[in-house]
Amino acid sequence: MAFRTVPTTPIADQKTGTSGLRKKVTVFQQPHYLENWIQGLFNSLPQEQLHGCTLVIGGDGRFYNSVAIQKIICMAAANGVGKLLIGQNGLLSTPAVSAVIRETHSYGGIILTASHNPGGPNADFGIKFNVSNGGPAPESVTDRIYAATQALREYKIADLRPVELSAVGTTSPLPHFVVEVIDACEIYARLMERIFDFPAIRALFRRPSFRFLFDALSGVTGVYAKRIFVDILGAPAEALVNCTPLEDFGGHHPDPNLTYAKHLVDRMYAAQGHVPVLGAASDGDGDRNMILGDHFFVTPPDSVAVIAHYWRVIPYFAREGRIKGLARSMPTAGALDVVAQRMGVEFHETPTGWKFFGNLMDAGLLSICGEESFGTGSDHIREKDGIWAVLAWLSIIAHKSAALPLDKCATPADIMREHWTTYGRHIVMRHDYENVDSAAAAAMMQHLMTAAVGHSEADLKALAKDPTAQKCDSFTYTDPIDHSVSPNQGIRFYFSTGSRFVVRLSGTGSSGATIRLYFEAYDSSPAAPTADPKSSLAPIVAAALNATRIAHFTGRDGPTVVT
Template sequence: MSRITFGTSGWRGILCEDFIFDNVKVVTQAIADHITDQGEKGKGIIVACDSRFMGDRFAKEAARVLAGAGIKTFLCNRDTPTPVVAFEILRRKTAGAVNFTASHNPPEYNGLKFSPASGGPALPETTQDIERRANEMLGEFCYKEVELDDAQRQGLLEEIDPRPAYLADLEQKVDFAAIARLGGLAVNPLYGTARGYLDTPLMERNIPIRLINAHRDPYFGGFPPEPAEKNIQDFIALVKGDPAIKLGIATDGDADRFGIVDEDGTYIEPNYIIALLLDYLVRVRGMKGGVARSVATSHLIDAVARKHGVEVYETPVGFKYIGELVTQDKIIIGGEESAGLTIRGHVPEKDGILACFLVAEMVAREGMSVRALLERLYSQVGRVVTKRENITLSPELEDRFPDKMGTTPSEIAGTRIKDVVTIDGNKFLLDDGSWLLFRKSGTEPVVRLYGEAASPERLKEVMAAGKQFILS
């Protein structure tokens, strides 16, 4: 049987291959044993799923196994956004949640994510313990199951609707009155869990919206459910073709990532959104504290932080590390280049719904388009251009890659390397402010190459030099 492996966001696999009911039950039992050994069995656990194939079936099977372990399940009554699950963990003070989601992965995938009582993604020591327990039990009948009706009669199952409490909380964190003055918005839940979350608060205020892809489709329209530019061309065309639309907002399949389209149809990279929101939250809302970004995320954030005298925390890739800083109340905002962010006082988890509404609030209160806001920011802190590429390695290059990362050249792209950051991959900081990051995939022969520079021309040179360094 295939080994259970937890990545940065849980265990994921292809449906009917390694992601099957027997394996799901084993992993659920491993989580039940982990919770029991942590002394948190009596707190109960939330079980949820996204809008993928079989998600509700997997959730019910997990509830049966948890009931067999004597752990009460709060079972969500429909597919539920990941940030809403995090909010409900904190609101109910449960031992955590089992969430069946593969986030932005293609439709043939499903996944199981465990979030602990903190509400954020589980840290490595937690996932390693669950992974070890699961792999020791693979192929064994190691769990007891209770029928759902019996679990309900025994007080071990309660069906819940977490939507009203979450939306009520958003009322305290988003200025919807300002958004109402913005005018028309285009809204795209991308066939995923944000249906009824991304649109309802706007419709309740009679804010004009153009809603697209707002029904459940486990195929996600034939694309991976990620609001990246290449996947949302229908949405971009909608925004571009309607002069009444002032902003387009989109979320991924489980609503923890965001996608922003400006009024002229321009897709705005998530890196720039995080920097703009940092500036907005400090300058307009008057929030105080630090900012966190992953090692792969834009240093435009650092430039904004210098402008406001804000401390920057650089973390490994994986929102769990940013979530820890939110829990410790050290930061105003934390974000990753892969379109995840949260703010102080909110959940220690990525929230694409909140991100979209904050951008809408910012555009409304500033009275400027996103591109205009970005140009203004560039005039104050300097221009930054970012890019990411995947480089496929031959078997020979993959074998040599560790040795390659063990040596640092004196310069790259004609510029001296002034420092190397190794908290997650190898990041070369150059004298002219440019940088390159090399991160090896843990599951395939691919190196992720991230680069940043002050102009598109310089970025092209830096990325070419980085690719040559890997392939030479």
């Protein structure tokens, strides 16, 4: 079998971030576009390590997934890769890719996903590389990938017949090149069974008072939900909705928040009928999660704080007898900070991006972490993990319900109100302005850097039109492990009341820019559990709109999504 060398030229817009390369499907379908990035990846890796190595490949099943995988197979063969482990039907959740890399000691993995972004012929596609620890490639690696794409003059590809991915098994399209189709769930499900007390969760599902609803939003997590929740743990099949992966996610936005997970929210806030005790959702590639109770929303900062508080009910942590450390991303509210302080556990505040958590985990400094963008996880892998978070909540509810009569069950609302009584309540809200003109978003951020960062209280009070405005800075992070410096990770605006808002540009979109505004207030009063978030945060929201001049710069009357 002869390998072909195809002439090509660099494509300028292939800058790779921590979340990989995300563009519209139509961009990836352009001649040489995907091939250039893959060849850039292969060229950027040490050739002595690439040759004969094992790579994991899988995706969330969105449109173009199967086409991309076949191209990658052909290019991997031509570039000397020894073996590919590919999820059955081309499917692997992002957490599962991390788990498979770590379990099989693979060199790395290629994940085909645009995460929580829409799918379909006119929607989004993405690709990213995870390194040998199972986590996203660090900036040093993504910089090399981009540099390699900009130096391309050709790419190598083999003319192979399409590899059948529907059945588990091994084929060898070429001598010294093996493609193994693996069960998409097996390694991940075994890992979850080692982490959690599955008998206790099975007992919870047998309680007549417990009802569960999981919405995969037509993403890849549906495959894992059926295997773990139904086949292994005994949940009824009707507890799962939208659990068949679809190329276009059913025409919906596969993002587990109060706006896009409407089916789940409607069920959990129904005026009549039996509302489930626990409702949960995950996103397109399975790394995000949302937790709901009966007419009750558990915010992501509260969720990770509660999981940390109840670490002893999770055998993975209990066996070690301690928590190594806790961490959250900078925009995430400080609920976890208070838990860490009370527990006397080391705490870290990082920029957004799981790679920062991964460094701490690899150094043995971190056990549980979370981001306000519905990402929660631990050091069992090096990605955030939606199913893991749901299993953690099932474990907590099982633990809290064990002493109750069978006709009663602990609820997320019960658990959260008890938590707020102990630790106080961090009241939060997030406004997303999606697909904003990139130049306008950059101009708004520059306005804040010029008019707010480092300015006096008097200047900030005038800018925000708020007498409690106190301080504004731009968050810079120095990694305690590799000592790399990450500047300008978001602008933080503080008030003398203890409240704050944060502004940052998100890098997870495929076009335009997404501006995120994060609002936070802390209430330790006895009335905190009944406080209304919108009323409590209204003064901060008003100050943020004044200070950012977001309506002026974007031309928007309001956010696209409110969480």
